[in-house]
Amino acid sequence: MAVNLRRGEISAVLDGRERRLCLTLGALAELEAAFAADDLNALVERFAAGRFSAGDIVRIVGAGLRGAGDDVTDEEVRRMHCENGAAGFANIVAELLAQTFGDVERADA
Numbered sequence: 001m002a003v004n005l006r007r008g009e010i011s012a013v014l015d016g017r018e019r020r021l022c023l024t025l026g027a028l029a030e031l032e033a034a035f036a037a038d039d040l041n042a043l044v045e046r047f048a049a050g051r052f053s054a055g056d057i058v059r060i061v062g063a064g065l066r067g068a069g070d071d072v073t074d075e076e077v078r079r080m081h082c083e084n085g086a087a088g089f090a091n092i093v094a095e096l097l098a099q100t101f102g103d104v105e106r107a108d109a
Contacts, residue, residue, distance in 0.1 A: 008100045009068060012092045014061075014080045021064030021092070023100040030063045047097050052090065060093050 001018045003009035009022040023031070028040060035056075037043040052060075062077040082088035 005099070010064075010092070010095050010099050012082070012095075014082055016081075019065060019070060020068040021061065021096050022068040023060075023064055023096060024067040027063040027067030028100075030066070031059065034059045034063075044101055047101070052093060054086065057086075057089050057093050060096065061089060064092075064096050 001011045001020060003011050003020060007022055008024075009020055011018050011020055013019070028043065031037070032040065032043050035043060035046055037046060058074050058077050061080075062072060062074040065072045065077070082092065084091070
């Protein structure tokens with residue numbers, strides 16, 4: 001699957017199928033609401049802390065899938081399987097955030 005890096009897209013294999021993920025502006029607005037972040041900077045600060053619950057990962061992966069046009073609910077994401085289990089999902093989130101924001105640890109530098 002070809003991804004458009006300029007759009008911030010990544011690909012990941014979920015449930016044995018390659019899928020595209022992208023944190024569009026709409027997906028980021030969805031995450032702001034989900035995490036009760038006042039603005040995008042607050043969202044970046046939260047992500048830069050690098051501490052994610054399983055629920056956080058579900059929300060981010062779901063938003064990324066929806067941002068790329070996949071009509072999937074967070075409940076469906078909860079039931080998905082990924083190679084390497086939870087660590088695989090964490091790697092997807094790390095790659096998606098890096099593609100969207102660059103190095104979030106240096107976002108305030």
